[in-house]
Amino acid sequence: MSMLEVRDLRVAYGAIEAIKGISLDVDEGQVVTLIGTNGAGKTTTLRTVSGLLRPVSGEILFDGQRLDTVKAHEIVKQGIAHSPEGRRIFPLMTVEENLELGAYTRKGDSIAKDVGAVFDRFPRLLERRAQKAGTLSGGEQQMLAIGRALMSSPRLLMLDEPSMGLSPIMIQLIFETIAELKSTGTTILLVEQNASAALALADVGYVLETGRVVLSGPGKELLKDENVRKAYLGED
Amino acid sequence: MQTFLQQLVNGVVLGATYGLVALGYTMVYGIVQLINFAHGEIYMLGGFGALFTYTVLLPGGTPVVLALVLMLLGGMVVSITAALLMERFAYRPLRGAPRLAPLITALGVSIFLQELVRNFYPAKSPRPFPQLVDPSHQFSLGASVEISAPRLLTVVVAVIGMVALSTFVRRSRTGRAMQATAQDPDTARLMGIDTDRIIVTAFVLGAALAAVSGLASGLQFGTVDPRMGFLTGVKAFTAAVLGGIGNISGAVLGGFTLGIVEVMATQYAPDPFSGGAWKDAWAFVVLILVLVFRPSGLLGERVAARA
Amino acid sequence: MQAPRLVRVAAPLIIGALVLSACGSKSESGSGSGNITLTLGVIAPLSGDLSAVGNGIKNGVELAIKQANENKTIKGVTLKLDAEDDTAKAEVGAQVAAKLVADSSVIGVVGPLNSSVAKSTAPVLSQANIASISPSNSNVDLTNRGVLATGGTQTRPYKSYFRVCATDDIQGPFAADYAVKDLGKKTIAIVHDKKAYGQGLAEAFAKQAKADGATVLPTETINPGDKDFSAIVTKLKAAKPDFLFYGGEYPEASLLTKQMKAGGLNIPLMGGDGVDAAEYIKIAGASANGDLATALGAPTDSLASAKQFLTDYKAAAYADPADPYGAASYDAANAIIKALAKAVGDGKKSGQAVRDEVTKEVQDSDFEGVTGKISFDQFGDTNTKILTVYSVKDGKFVAAKSGTFGG
Ligand SMILES: Nc1ncnc2c1ncn2[C@@H]1O[C@H](COP(=O)(O)OP(=O)(O)O)[C@@H](O)[C@H]1O
Ligand SMILES: [Mg+2]
Numbered sequence A: 001m002s003m004l005e006v007r008d009l010r011v012a013y014g015a016i017e018a019i020k021g022i023s024l025d026v027d028e029g030q031v032v033t034l035i036g037t038n039g040a041g042k043t044t045t046l047r048t049v050s051g052l053l054r055p056v057s058g059e060i061l062f063d064g065q066r067l068d069t070v071k072a073h074e075i076v077k078q079g080i081a082h083s084p085e086g087r088r089i090f091p092l093m094t095v096e097e098n099l100e101l102g103a104y105t106r107k108g109d110s111i112a113k114d115v116g117a118v119f120d121r122f123p124r125l126l127e128r129r130a131q132k133a134g135t136l137s138g139g140e141q142q143m144l145a146i147g148r149a150l151m152s153s154p155r156l157l158m159l160d161e162p163s164m165g166l167s168p169i170m171i172q173l174i175f176e177t178i179a180e181l182k183s184t185g186t187t188i189l190l191v192e193q194n195a196s197a198a199l200a201l202a203d204v205g206y207v208l209e210t211g212r213v214v215l216s217g218p219g220k221e222l223l224k225d226e227n228v229r230k231a232y233l234g235e236d
Numbered sequence B: 001m002q003t004f005l006q007q008l009v010n011g012v013v014l015g016a017t018y019g020l021v022a023l024g025y026t027m028v029y030g031i032v033q034l035i036n037f038a039h040g041e042i043y044m045l046g047g048f049g050a051l052f053t054y055t056v057l058l059p060g061g062t063p064v065v066l067a068l069v070l071m072l073l074g075g076m077v078v079s080i081t082a083a084l085l086m087e088r089f090a091y092r093p094l095r096g097a098p099r100l101a102p103l104i105t106a107l108g109v110s111i112f113l114q115e116l117v118r119n120f121y122p123a124k125s126p127r128p129f130p131q132l133v134d135p136s137h138q139f140s141l142g143a144s145v146e147i148s149a150p151r152l153l154t155v156v157v158a159v160i161g162m163v164a165l166s167t168f169v170r171r172s173r174t175g176r177a178m179q180a181t182a183q184d185p186d187t188a189r190l191m192g193i194d195t196d197r198i199i200v201t202a203f204v205l206g207a208a209l210a211a212v213s214g215l216a217s218g219l220q221f222g223t224v225d226p227r228m229g230f231l232t233g234v235k236a237f238t239a240a241v242l243g244g245i246g247n248i249s250g251a252v253l254g255g256f257t258l259g260i261v262e263v264m265a266t267q268y269a270p271d272p273f274s275g276g277a278w279k280d281a282w283a284f285v286v287l288i289l290v291l292v293f294r295p296s297g298l299l300g301e302r303v304a305a306r307a
Numbered sequence C: 001m002q003a004p005r006l007v008r009v010a011a012p013l014i015i016g017a018l019v020l021s022a023c024g025s026k027s028e029s030g031s032g033s034g035n036i037t038l039t040l041g042v043i044a045p046l047s048g049d050l051s052a053v054g055n056g057i058k059n060g061v062e063l064a065i066k067q068a069n070e071n072k073t074i075k076g077v078t079l080k081l082d083a084e085d086d087t088a089k090a091e092v093g094a095q096v097a098a099k100l101v102a103d104s105s106v107i108g109v110v111g112p113l114n115s116s117v118a119k120s121t122a123p124v125l126s127q128a129n130i131a132s133i134s135p136s137n138s139n140v141d142l143t144n145r146g147v148l149a150t151g152g153t154q155t156r157p158y159k160s161y162f163r164v165c166a167t168d169d170i171q172g173p174f175a176a177d178y179a180v181k182d183l184g185k186k187t188i189a190i191v192h193d194k195k196a197y198g199q200g201l202a203e204a205f206a207k208q209a210k211a212d213g214a215t216v217l218p219t220e221t222i223n224p225g226d227k228d229f230s231a232i233v234t235k236l237k238a239a240k241p242d243f244l245f246y247g248g249e250y251p252e253a254s255l256l257t258k259q260m261k262a263g264g265l266n267i268p269l270m271g272g273d274g275v276d277a278a279e280y281i282k283i284a285g286a287s288a289n290g291d292l293a294t295a296l297g298a299p300t301d302s303l304a305s306a307k308q309f310l311t312d313y314k315a316a317a318y319a320d321p322a323d324p325y326g327a328a329s330y331d332a333a334n335a336i337i338k339a340l341a342k343a344v345g346d347g348k349k350s351g352q353a354v355r356d357e358v359t360k361e362v363q364d365s366d367f368e369g370v371t372g373k374i375s376f377d378q379f380g381d382t383n384t385k386i387l388t389v390y391s392v393k394d395g396k397f398v399a400a401k402s403g404t405f406g407g
Helices: A042-049 A070-077 A095-102 A110-121 A123-127 A138-150 A166-184 A195-201 A220-225 A226-232 B002-032 B039-057 B064-094 B099-120 B149-172 B174-182 B185-190 B195-221 B228-243 B248-268 B279-293 C004-028 C051-070 C092-100 C115-127 C169-181 C198-210 C232-240 C250-262 C278-288 C305-315 C326-345 C352-365
Strands: A004-013 A016-026 A031-035 A057-062 A080-083 A156-160 A189-192 A204-209 A212-218 B138-139 B146-148 C036-042 C077-085 C108-109 C131-134 C159-163 C188-192 C243-247 C269-271 C291-297 C387-394 C398-405
Touching: A004 A042, A004 C115, A016 A031, A016 A042, A016 A204, A016 A212, A042 A156, A042 A189, A070 A080, A070 B185, A080 A138, A095 A110, A095 A138, A095 B174, A110 A123, A110 A138, A110 C169, A123 A138, A123 B039, A138 A156, A138 A166, A138 C108, A138 C131, A166 A195, A189 A195, A195 A226, A204 A220, A204 B099, A212 A220, A220 A226, A220 B002, A226 C004, B002 B039, B002 B146, B002 B149, B002 B174, B002 B248, B002 C232, B039 B064, B039 B099, B039 B195, B064 B099, B064 B195, B099 B228, B138 B149, B138 B279, B149 B174, B149 B195, B149 B248, B174 B195, B174 C278, B185 B195, B195 B228, B228 B248, B228 B279, B248 C232, C036 C051, C036 C092, C036 C326, C051 C077, C051 C108, C051 C305, C051 C326, C077 C092, C077 C326, C092 C108, C092 C115, C108 C326, C108 C352, C115 C131, C115 C159, C131 C326, C131 C352, C169 C198, C169 C243, C169 C291, C169 C387, C169 C398, C188 C198, C188 C232, C198 C243, C232 C250, C243 C250, C250 C269, C250 C278, C278 C398, C305 C326, C326 C352, C326 C387
Parallel strands: A031 A189, A031 A204, A080 A156, A156 A189, C036 C077, C036 C108, C108 C131, C131 C159, C188 C243, C243 C269, C269 C291
Antiparallel strands: A004 A016, A004 A057, A204 A212, B138 B146, C291 C387, C387 C398
16 A cells, blocks of 8 residues: 555646646655646645645545545644745744744654754754744755755655755755655655656656646656656757 | 923823734734724724623622723623634635625624624713723823823733733744744645634734723723724724734834824924824824835835745 | 403504594594694604603693693684604604695694704705794704804795704804803813814804903814823913813713813813713713803703793693703794784685795794793894803702803
């Protein structure tokens, strides 16, 4: 049984259907990536898993339990953390407060310890711990967003375009972080436009086009696929 | 100089009430972008709840301090109940509707509550309020600048209320969740924050502070009346905008600024535009000037808090 | 059990209805023992908050009618009363006025109580040229007196509208005379609420006080609904006035006087009839002591000429008191009765002719009523403008001085 199963999912914004029946699986310990052009439906898929959007039909199972009827604020308690597209850190709160909010559903002393762990992972954040998050650079905000997601001690980490808008050095750092998380056995559902880096890292990849899965398979194989190379890796 | 200082004291007292009520507008707006125009009526209900507690529930001869505490609790119960019902049945169903819908609903709720109180308290308006704190008891603040006991009490409870609220919002877990919801409600839900509950909390806290203000006003003026919420509501809303709506310190600063501007305009404005009638005009001149140079108010954030 | 009870309840109702309809038909046919029956209408609030005052008006008129019928003041005519309830609302006033116009036996009307109601009854009654005399309307517009303050030419808006009371515009000057001449006040602060009534009152007061030689400080204004007047009190205190006149109504006046006295400005506040209310004292408490208010007319028991009226009123055992307007209504009714007696004496007994003639004769009224001399100027205002200053003593308004003002 997969950790996360999405079956025949359909999601609509009003009358416009953005997800037209997709299915995907994420197994424990895997990194799964969703790639596709802008508007393909990647973000919509993650937001539906998180409960921010409700499907028109289909189902989402986490550990075999229905997730698509659980309220958004209760999903994080089940072990799913979501670092949203555009980072969405809380700009008027300090770095430390942002991290503490990541642990909103947890109680106890271990929170302080985990804040320390995030600072160990991203020393830049430690320097800026008392600074308003809105004043951080894009890369630092992305570190904060990932750190904040980790603060809930998730079993499944969903990252929506973590490399978007970052400098090449920062992109590299972010992917190194993801690789590191993978090596420690964290299950990750990664949405990326940077298809080559994502597929290089992923156990399984899904290619989305206008709300449908058009291709799927192990990351390495998709990386070699001619259509994928043409469409997503900018090769002719 | 003496007159100036006395007017400054007058302005601070006036501003304390505005600030306390403005907090309710600013919290709710900050979290759901709703201008709850019926908040003035919540303040009015706080005054009537306290009056009802005193006249109907308290036995004669209750010690003054105990009576005041119980009146405050009574006022809060009424204010908070009204705020909860309002949120649940008037505003929540309209979440996501065009902005105009909750605004018009707010006006309807406002009129409904005024009429409800008018009918529940059949007497000629305004209703006399027990003078538990002797208004003729004056405290001297140096060189014949004075403040009467109920006015001093108004300032003291307002400051306590403001400090308590800002500490709560900055330090407590729920307070942090309120800030998070205000800055980004969707992401707040991803953190596990029940934003519906946070919205209710904002209504409740705003109502509690409005009840403090309603009781203080009853003690200060010796009357409450069903229409009292309208004018105070408009002024408090202005104070919230002046300070930067959505910003808690801004509401307090806006309240005091507005109170002091009104008072100083009464005293010092040049002749054809002087006096109590023009004080509101001056208050709006200041509001407009502030908004021209700082469109988001004195302490409002320039950056959009939301992506 | 059920049926007999129903009958017991229904029977008196049915009989009552039959008697009423019989009365109605009699008055319209004008038959009987050679006497015709004509109707004097009353328009006043007979229900609601103001019903006690409204019923005082109705009772005053009823007493005058009873006496006229007993004394056969009008040869060959029995007068009857038709009292209509305007509920103190302008639109209801217009309806009952139209109802009275439609009844051809109605030859005159006493009322209404409120100026706002009069503004909708006066046009209707004037259209039919039915004389109407109010015991209590004080609004200047009803006789277009407002233009006098600005030096304009007064024209009469309603040709058959009269009143036997003083008007708002002379309350101010009357109060000023009292403050300056009787109390010897020298430096007077003026505050008003910017509403037509309050501002008019305050401006008229200020003008007369200056003419009487007092120093009048620059006018301060407040907003109706305001509660915190501390800034104005602080500002006024610096100018050291010895008197304050307030143009407006009691909710703000009571808070102003309280805050004045708490703020160390210990001078009397005077207002017009908008301040003359029990609530003023209830809210202001001890701060109200020594404050003053003017009101239209005079307390009936202070008038020597009203002794007999009060005895008769008492003898009739009415539920509601004669004050404030019972005596003035009695005078108003008598003005119409006297006019009707003359009209009937001239052979005008029915139709439009009698209405026209009554209006003409009311205009020429000239007799000593219980509240004073009853006569009207060419605009329908009384020539006898009686007012009273009340002052607060031990938590009550007590009449301090009544008088007339030649304005
Ligand atoms: N809030 C919204 N309202 C209406 N349509 C939306 C909204 N968000 C996304 N869409 C539409 O849904 C489709 C999928 O969008 P999205 O999930 O953001 O794509 P991706 O993340 O793959 O770029 C697009 O056509 C987009 O225009
Ligand atoms: Mg996207």
